[in-house]
Amino acid sequence: MDLTGEQADILNMVKDLSTNEIAPRAAHYDRTEEFPAENIKKMAKLGLMGILIPREYDGAGLDSVTYAMIIEEISKACASTGAIASVHNSLAPCMIEKWGTDEQKEKYIPPMARGEVIGSFAATEPNAGTDLGSMKATAVLDGDDYIINGAKTFITAGPRTKTSIVFALTDPEKGFRGISAFIAESSYKGFEVGSILEKMGIRASETSELIFTDMPVPKGNLLGKEGEGFKIALSSIDGGRIGISAQAVGIAQASLEQSISYAKERVQFGKPIARLQGIQWMVAEMATKIEASRLLTVNAAHLKDKGVRFGKEAAMAKLFSSETAVFCTNKAIQIHGGYGYMRDRVVERLYRDAKITEIYEGTSEAQKLVIASNILR
Ligand SMILES: Cc1cc2nc3c(=O)[nH]c(=O)nc-3n(C[C@H](O)[C@H](O)[C@H](O)COP(=O)(O)OP(=O)(O)OC[C@H]3O[C@@H](n4cnc5c(N)ncnc54)[C@H](O)[C@@H]3O)c2cc1C
Incomplete structure (x- = not known):
């Protein structure tokens, strides 16, 4: 490029x-x-x-x-x-x-x-993941404040965040149309960090629960209008998916580079394993999928920059890149043989890190729903 x-x-x-x-x-x-x-x-x-x-x-x-x-x-x-x-x-x-x-x-x-404050996005609840419309957190207007009650989970950088976009129901009767978005500060009374969750990969990103108990959020911190929360969440996640797709490409690229240098140095049957066709095919497939993933990611980003619709392309990029990351990190361990299974190898970490890209900011199945709904509209 x-x-x-x-x-x-x-x-x-x-x-x-x-x-x-x-x-x-x-x-x-x-x-x-x-x-x-x-x-x-x-x-x-x-x-x-x-x-x-x-x-x-x-x-x-x-x-x-x-x-x-x-x-x-x-x-x-x-x-x-x-x-x-x-x-x-x-x-x-x-x-x-x-x-x-x-x-x-x-x-x-x-x-x-400026990076002085870490922002977070607090939508997911224990019983509302892909189906955000089933969230239970509520926001009730009381004088100049909305009083928010609810529990969020899996929040990236939850314990570090000072400014969180919190989603809660202002009109529970309306389901997802009753969701509103709020800017909440971690210093607000009733804002509490719950458990910090232990994870398989991206272990340092501090994922936690956030619990809100009678938390007053000033009326002026409603983001958009009442009932626009679902629309705000979905449209923002479209952009977020470009980032997750790029993250997946980065993880996959790292696994390819580790594999290339290992294949050139590891000798079996009197020659570097890079000269074995079985290894070459794995490397070729990895490199091709990574190239395609990067192009899909850049395409979605380019459409976003042009100011045209990019939701379908961002979902395609995230779907394909995350599957590429899982595929490539798996092959990277295979190329490293037993050594790849050891904790001291970079590819072991990459394999664990890759999996999340198929899950957060919408699972692969959710991406397919977005793609299909755009194609079949
Ligand atoms: C490390 C990590 C960080 C995260 N960070 C954040 C964050 O910062 N903020 C935030 O709000 N959330 C965050 N999340 C939550 C994440 O976005 C959700 O985990 C994800 O959207 C899936 O929701 P769920 O885990 O409840 O799975 P579920 O929705 O329960 O899905 C379970 C399975 O059912 C499938 N499924 C569900 N619905 C359908 C359907 N209609 N059709 C086909 N298959 C379906 C899913 O694809 C999946 O395979 C994070 C999660 C993790 C693990």
């Missing part, structure tokens, strides 16, 4: 950060499940926590194609950091930018764009 001069410069800067700072710490963060605060600080310094946010709100003001390339590079080095960066960059600040009032934008976007 041809890059503009600016894109090439940014990508070189990100590659430098990823290779020299982020990748060397990835195994540590995976093992300890410690939040990669140092990585986030370094990214913030380079403007990588407000990639899509206009400069007037202290963001980097970059386009979605550049965003996808950045998330791929970061995720190639550390998928946990990639998850935090993707969710933070593409959801809370962008949602406020698109749906917020001028006051909301001025108050909440700049600290997130």
Whole structure:
């Protein structure tokens, strides 16, 4: 792909950060499940926590194609950091930018764009995942505040977040049409971080429950209008999926690069295994799927940048790239043989990290529903 001069410069800067700072710490963060605060600080310094946010709100003001390339590079080095960066960059600040009032934008976007505040997206509940319309959290208007009660789960960076977009029912009778979105601050009374959940992969991204008990949220923090929450969530996730697709490409690319160097150095039957056709076919399939995944991701990002509909293409990209990540990391372990199954190998971590890309911001089945509904409308 041809890059503009600016894109090439940014990508070189990100590659430098990823290779020299982020990748060397990835195994540590995976093992300890410690939040990669140092990585986030370094990214913030380079403007990588407000990639899509206009400069007037202290963001980097970059386009979605550049965003996808950045998330791929970061995720190639550390998928946990990639998850935090993707969710933070593409959801809370962008949602406020698109749906917020001028006051909301001025108050909440700049600290997130500067990376001083981590944003989160709190939609999922224990019994409402793909079926967000069955959520139970409620928001009842009482004077100048909405009083929110409910429990969210699986929230990325939940324990770190200071600004969370919280979804709750303002009109439970209306089902998904009764969902509204709110900007909640973690300092509000009744905002509580529940259990931090232990995970198979992206172990350092700190996924937790968030519990709201009689939490007053000022009326002025309603995002959009009452009843627009579902629409806001779905349209924001379309953009988020470009990030997850890029994350999947990064994980897959890392597994390919590990496989190539291992195949060249591992000798069996008197020659490097890279010279065995069985290994070559795996590498060829991995490389081809990665190329296709990257193109699908860039295509969705390009459509988003053009301001045309991109929901179907973002779902296609996420579906294909996440399956590619799972396929490639599996093959990478196969190429490494028994050594690939050992905890000290990068491919072992990549295999665990890859799986989440088929689940969050909509499962693969949910992507197929989006694609089919666009095609069969
Ligand atoms: C590590 C991690 C981080 C996350 N981060 C966030 C976050 O920051 N914010 C947030 O709000 N959520 C977050 N999530 C939640 C995530 O988006 C949901 O897990 C996901 O949407 C699926 O919901 P579920 O887990 O309840 O699965 P379910 O919806 O219960 O699905 C179970 C199975 O049924 C299938 N299924 C469900 N409905 C259909 C259908 N109509 N047709 C066909 N198959 C169907 C699914 O594809 C899946 O295979 C995160 C999850 C994880 C694991």
